[in-house]
Amino acid sequence: MIHSHHDIVIVGSGIAGLSTYLYLSETEAFKQREISVCLIAKSTLSTTNTDWAQGGIAAVHAIGDDFEKHIEDTMVAGVYLNDIGIVRKVVEAGPALLNDLIRWGTCFDKNAANDYDLAKEGGHSEARIWHAEDQTGHAIQSALMQHLSDSTNAKVLENILLVDAIKDSNGQFHLHLFNESENCFFEITTSKLVLATGGTGMLYSKTTNQHVATGDGIFIAEKLGASIENLSYIQFHPTGLFHDGNISFLVSEALRGAGAVLRNQQGEAFMDQYDERLDLAPRDIVSRAIHAEMRKHGDACVFLDTTHLSPAMMEQHFPAIKAQCKTLLNIDITKEIIPVVPVQHYSCGGIKVDAFGETRVPGLYAIGEVASTGLHGANRLASNSLLEAIAFAKFATEKLLDLPGAQQSVPVSFKKECYGIDRNQVQHLLSEHAGIIKNTRGLKTALSTLQDLKSNAPVVGFNPYDHTSGVLLEVAIMLIADALKQEKNRGVFYNEDLVNDLVP
Numbered sequence: 001m002i003h004s005h006h007d008i009v010i011v012g013s014g015i016a017g018l019s020t021y022l023y024l025s026e027t028e029a030f031k032q033r034e035i036s037v038c039l040i041a042k043s044t045l046s047t048t049n050t051d052w053a054q055g056g057i058a059a060v061h062a063i064g065d066d067f068e069k070h071i072e073d074t075m076v077a078g079v080y081l082n083d084i085g086i087v088r089k090v091v092e093a094g095p096a097l098l099n100d101l102i103r104w105g106t107c108f109d110k111n112a113a114n115d116y117d118l119a120k121e122g123g124h125s126e127a128r129i130w131h132a133e134d135q136t137g138h139a140i141q142s143a144l145m146q147h148l149s150d151s152t153n154a155k156v157l158e159n160i161l162l163v164d165a166i167k168d169s170n171g172q173f174h175l176h177l178f179n180e181s182e183n184c185f186f187e188i189t190t191s192k193l194v195l196a197t198g199g200t201g202m203l204y205s206k207t208t209n210q211h212v213a214t215g216d217g218i219f220i221a222e223k224l225g226a227s228i229e230n231l232s233y234i235q236f237h238p239t240g241l242f243h244d245g246n247i248s249f250l251v252s253e254a255l256r257g258a259g260a261v262l263r264n265q266q267g268e269a270f271m272d273q274y275d276e277r278l279d280l281a282p283r284d285i286v287s288r289a290i291h292a293e294m295r296k297h298g299d300a301c302v303f304l305d306t307t308h309l310s311p312a313m314m315e316q317h318f319p320a321i322k323a324q325c326k327t328l329l330n331i332d333i334t335k336e337i338i339p340v341v342p343v344q345h346y347s348c349g350g351i352k353v354d355a356f357g358e359t360r361v362p363g364l365y366a367i368g369e370v371a372s373t374g375l376h377g378a379n380r381l382a383s384n385s386l387l388e389a390i391a392f393a394k395f396a397t398e399k400l401l402d403l404p405g406a407q408q409s410v411p412v413s414f415k416k417e418c419y420g421i422d423r424n425q426v427q428h429l430l431s432e433h434a435g436i437i438k439n440t441r442g443l444k445t446a447l448s449t450l451q452d453l454k455s456n457a458p459v460v461g462f463n464p465y466d467h468t469s470g471v472l473l474e475v476a477i478m479l480i481a482d483a484l485k486q487e488k489n490r491g492v493f494y495n496e497d498l499v500n501d502l503v504p
């Protein structure tokens, strides 16, 4: 088995992993080759949720906007369960972080006055969303990837799956890795492990997430002793395109920002019955409103009406959405309404970290969607997640450089088999019982069924698909257990057997 050592290993090639790598590569210690860094991704480098982000990244820039407004909008969306210190730290860092993205080559759209063309999204009181058409994530992902390069003290490895990690008695992390193309395991040891493994979308039958979003970081961090919090704070995006398949194309709320209106199958605009902010209310409110309309009329979807918007504006700002609606459903969105349903979108909770991205396990970091930093509270404000990921990449850099002296690693051993689990069963149970509206009985049924699945699972030879299905099962059990612990309905979390708390 090949065995190598790097001072810092970053797992994940989305905005969190790549920007951690790039901030480290700009330090003197890196330039002087005093530290070695390795970045690993389980698929190709560009297969990330980051690459699919559409709407943009939030940061204060426009005249009339200020940090206090962005802080307040974030707190309102999060039902004031956010950590105000973290909210302030991230929001105030925003403009400098946007400069870093631009410095690394991201081209954000500009207006006729040659200033940045900022959009306004649900829950934001001002226009502060930096975007590149409706493919902002792709613009960021591509720019950051262009800056990666292998050198003697840095390695970038794709199609390598982190299967497991153990911390030995000398404080070294041993990473159990699987190289799919060569069908073999190998091991890397490291002093600092950064989990930037993204979300948990594959837990549900319908999600906007990429297939890599199987919650691996949560599973590994929990085994290493990190604390996991609020896993059941799942944000459902109100407007996933209603079409077949596990992965649902996202119809960005920037369209509602530009004037698109939600209508039920009777053609009525219904948001005025639910919230005075209408279609631009925070996502949890819009998702529950759509769910209620669908339940009231027994409908499988509602519609987003864009037919009154200027075709030229749609072509200029939403070319990808327009093209996908045409390809997937043969709909011309300048003339026809778009069928949409709420779908799993974002994990607001995750691995609990401090203000520098470190968990309670010394040397173990979590950055990006996998982490629970306190920024989002009980609900993420639109376009704050890309910001959070790059912010914590920067905050973590200095602490990551604080390396222990050379340590001998102590040999450890890993299992080489996995469970044979039907992932569809896990996805069906979560969608049925841990969706937008939950109840205690359903959650208990799901938990006991998942536990039975686990105890009766056959052991099979290792393969990445079965391994990650097993991870999904473990994370699903954690999520339901977390849901059953919740005592109040707050933000994205809603159990109809509980009372409501602070509704914004």
Ligand SMILES: Cc1cc2nc3c(=O)[nH]c(=O)nc-3n(C[C@H](O)[C@H](O)[C@H](O)COP(=O)(O)OP(=O)(O)OC[C@H]3O[C@@H](n4cnc5c(N)ncnc54)[C@H](O)[C@@H]3O)c2cc1C
Residues within 6 Å of the ligand: 011, 012, 013, 014, 015, 016, 017, 040, 041, 042, 043, 045, 047, 048, 049, 050, 051, 052, 053, 054, 055, 056, 057, 058, 136, 137, 160, 161, 162, 163, 196, 197, 198, 199, 208, 209, 210, 212, 213, 216, 217, 250, 345, 346, 367, 368, 369, 370, 382, 383, 384, 385, 386, 387, 389
């Ligand atoms: C369709 C869509 C639209 C969105 N739009 C926006 C938006 O407009 N604005 C916004 O702020 N947010 C948006 N989001 C959310 C945002 O994109 C994500 O929260 C963010 O990109 C997550 O970045 P990340 O680096 O944490 O994870 P990701 O970008 O998902 O990257 C995860 C990485 O971890 C790797 N990985 C995972 N497990 C393993 C393992 N076991 N071994 C090795 N590698 C592993 C993956 O291969 C991948 O490289 C959107 C999300 C989606 C899905």
